[in-house]
Amino acid sequence: MNFHALLTDINAIVWGPITLCLLVGTGLYLTLRLRLLQVFKLPLALSLLFKPASGKGDLSSFAALCTALSATIGTGNIVGVATAIKIGGPGALFWMWLAAFFGMATKYAECMLAVKYRTVDERGNIAGGPMYYIERGLGLPWLAKLFALFGIGVAFFGIGTFAQVNAISDALTIAFDVPTWGTALVLTLLVAAVTLGGVKRIANVAQKLVPTMAIGYVLACIWILFSFSEQIIPAFELVLHSAFTPISAAGGFLGATVAQALQIGIARGVFSNESGLGSAPIAAAAAKTNEPVEQGLVSMTGTFFDTILICTMTGLVLIITGVWNGDTAGAAMTSAAFASGGSVIVGQYVVTIALVCFAFTTILGWHYYGERCWHYLTGNRLGQHGIKIYQWLFLGLIAAGAFIQLDLIWMLADTVNGLMAIPNLIAIIGLRDVILAETRHYFAKRKQLIVEQITA
Template sequence: MTEFLYAIDDFMWGSWMTALILIVGIVLSIRFGFRYQRKIIFNFKNTFGKIRSGNEGEGTISGFRAACTALANTVGTGNISGVATAIVSGGPGALVWMWISAFFGMSTKACEIIIGQRYREHYKESMNEYVCDRSFVLKNAFGWKKGAVVLAVFCFLFGPWTCSVQTEAVSSSMSEAFGIPSFVSVAIIGITCLVTIWGGLKRISSVMSKAVPVMAVLYILMGLGVLILNFSQIPAVIALVFKSAFSPTAAVGGFAGATVRDALQYGVARGIYSNDAGTGYGMIAHASAKTDHPVRQSLWGWGEVCLDTFIICAVTAFTIIITGSYYTSDATSGALTTIAFTKAYGNIGGKLTAIAIAVFAWTTIIGMYYTCEKSVNYAFGDTKTNKKMMPVYMIYYMIPCVILYKLEADVLWAFTDILSAVYVLITIFIIVARHKEIFRLFDDFWKRYIPAKEKGENPEFVTFDCRE
């Protein structure tokens, strides 16, 4: 079974998939004039700069809370455990390919958010919430109702299984740092996650808007400390990272070496799992946001990808490489990152990392629940049955998290990679098929809406509710 999963994983994330992802990101970036990459000041002012000023337009929660719900998916163990497995399998050069895919992935992520806002529905009867996911788009944009139902069932049945990588990372890191039995760590994660998701979107977004930023800042500070303590090694590490991205990495110690293909494959795969650019999760989390124009909400995609991959993933990778943990230890996943910070700071470093992994995993499991819930919402519609199914699905969702964590980390990541690849293919198809509508809204925002705002005019909000 393990070999079978590895074979599928290798095929799904082969050269054709990485090429497809990069090409789509490059083409979109060119079409957008690299606005998501170069309009940094504008992007910042219209996202983080408006956290306290409220939001105009229709929606369920603020743009910031929607972004934090999305960040709960992205800023998680993918930044810690995923980066560790990428370096172990693809070598230090995997980090460069993470950065490259993230740079162009900003445009892909923006498209997801625009689509989520464009094809969302307002569920008034069962939950009073704006909702969207891939199934809603298949129905509202293409009229494929039967295919949308099949996809929804697939997502809410198998989506929870990907969270096993979260609980595996927690159990391995907590065992490494504190000697806590795995079942204890998993039980605590399971109970606290269930209590949080029981409160619905508003509780989830409220908790995420507090927990995600605080934990992200603390983890970044830990990583910066490692760089400061080992400042003289930074030039050599940067040289190694870029050299390994474009030439084979020799075997060192317990590290078996890696080819350029390995670096590319694992860098792109883990990068996408970490920042979600191209997976379709962006359209789900941002569909509920209050905004005056879909493209304004899409600016949050820049912040998510930048914080996730260019900063947090880099912190993990540099720590693992500077300490040499990837070739002096046989560990992988969260345990490897814990060992790296232990080498940097002593026992306190390992303990703080284990806590960070636990919090990141906790927020990711909660954020992922919200995305899976939308598939349930689609399958049962805006009915009383939908409302009744929520508690049942919450219980089902937590079962794989607290049972499958005992599997080997590589097996769990292989399964997660396969599901991610399926989501990526569906999302890229949607983006390509609806590119004219995406570009129409993009051009409307930059050529009509923003110029009108700058002139002091009050153009009407551009909002959508496909059901109406």
């Protein structure tokens, strides 16, 4: 059995019924117990984005969100959506929505726990994330170490490096005929320039780049949707119909069962928004706030922006332009969709620039996540050179990522993502009473404060 076949078998187990039920089931449970918090408290969550920073922490709540979004808004929004629809048909988009809706409750819970159980490391930096609430909340240090190990795996071999670098390289080669070695060299130097400056430099870049690139991409999508406005309602109908009905082969589309649409939709949805993976809590823990619930609400909006907004835009563009059942795939498929609403050159520019920016910020965010997991595992045992070892390993993998086969990259990324999610979801379930109690206490206190202000 070759490595690819072995990885395929492992991936089938990792992303089998147990993990899918654990992901969706945890989100469903929290959605019900928190009384549709992601719906009724979304306006409050959005308003908290602009609340001045107060309390202990390294970053403002908005900077922490942008750092988390820098890691989530990436190739999953362009290549991942295209791959999901190519394999599972338009119905895969529905399952991405479902994963995101329940994932918002999961994202709230994990980021709230990150702030509640965070601590300060020996260098005076805020240290938090699943490894800390697993150890300090559940009292299971071995499970915390397992999460950190898988987190480093995702940073090194999953979302953090190979998938992003390969996507950037392919996009620049197709659009501008840039050689692979040139992309690898320049990208490695750029990543080094930012990441070696620590979390604050990463956050500064994220605060400027993430909102700009997201708004620009959404506006480009709106232009395509406007150009094909008569196809929007039929597109939604097709998504809903094919989510529960097998889709026959047509054009370059090979056909898909409902099970394929469900599995690929949820897997790509999680790849995109990372709800339940435990990555965003690492950034959320650094926020300057004294209210765990407030940071949980702010972080929850990340899933809304990433999947409900941006992935939906990409999916609709692919469907209404008809390229989903053509012969192209991945970034080339999305380029073809944008070219349908304008010139081929414009289509290439839009997708290439968006993809490069999205993937670059994802690399930055995951460098930070992996570094915190590395520090949790190694502490001071490697001395002052410990973090430098991680940084040079990460940069080496960035340089190598452009030369690795695409299908192997996505298989490896999916596998390590799933492995990382399992310990985190176990922790969320184990700390469910803490989540509910903390949430009720905050909103009771908030209600009392409002009443006092009215009667004053």
